[in-house]
Amino acid sequence: MVQILSGKAVAQKLKQDITVEIDILKSKGVIPTLGIVLVGDEEDSLSYANSAKKRCETLGAGCSIFKFPAGINQDDFEKKILELNENRDIHGYIIMKPLPSQINEKRIAEIIDPAKDIDCMTPKNIAKVFAGDITGFSPCTARAVMEILNFYQISVEGKRAVIIGRSMVVGRPLSMMLLKQNATVTICHTRTRDLAKEAKRADILIAAAGKAEMVTKDMVSPGTVVIDVGINFKDGRMVGDVLYEEVEKLASAITPVPGGVGAVTTMVLLKQLVEACRK
Structure with missing residues (x-):
């Protein structure tokens, strides 16, 4: 008989482990906080961001959504990403795709802080995956x-x-x-x-x-x-x-x-x- 590999059971076990880790960090005065970068009004991206924020809050983590207009230019967007790199209250962030056509995604990936790149956009983390180096983040x-x-x-x-x-x-x-x-x-x-x-x-x-x-x-x-x-x-x-x-x-x-x-x-x-x- 076929075994059904339920992702829900895996997610529940991960949730339990993550909750313990978050409680330990909070006992040290640190609240793990996710940043979600949105450009434009893509409905699916906004829905995902709101869902992720609720999930974070359920586990005791923080989440901040950074929403920028669809017409933002490359220079201004790069400045916002660099600000996120320096923001000590944000421990990791993701950038929702697709980005508008005027944004050079490759350039953005190059300036993300690899230590905050928790969905593996940066060349450094990608290279670590291909080298078998577990110190980076995987997709x-x-x-x-x-x-x-x-x-x-x-x-x-x-x-x-x-x-x-x-x-x-x-x-x-x-x-x-x-x-x-x-x-x-x-x-x-x-x-x-x-x-x-x-x-x-x-x-x-x-x-x-x-x-x-x-x-x-x-x-x-x-x-x-x-x-x-x-x-x-x-x-x-x-x-x-x-x-x-x-x-x-x-x-x-x-x-x-x-x-x-x-x-x-x-x-x-x-x-x-x-x-x-x-x-």
């Missing part, structure tokens, strides 16, 4: 996948892990994190020849392509562990990159959507906030 979604595997005691050592998707947010950094734990990793993408054949070789299949229900039963071997990172909307409902109804019949374990990786990602962000605060 939260990639780390959420590893948290799920660790929570359910799914060893990746010696296993063939196939990742569908090569983004810098999930696919590429996750490949390095899996390699660090001695998995044999293959990254597939839109130009992979015979994607189904590559996917069927996986002991652990991670779908992070951003395409609704693209992974079907023809791409999965019996007994595969399937991690679905995708969040898509189809016919008014949230679905992953995996056609769940088909694939669950073959998988030994599978994450649902919703209630899988997404449920863990915000808790990973707060875990990295606490880590930033302790440094």
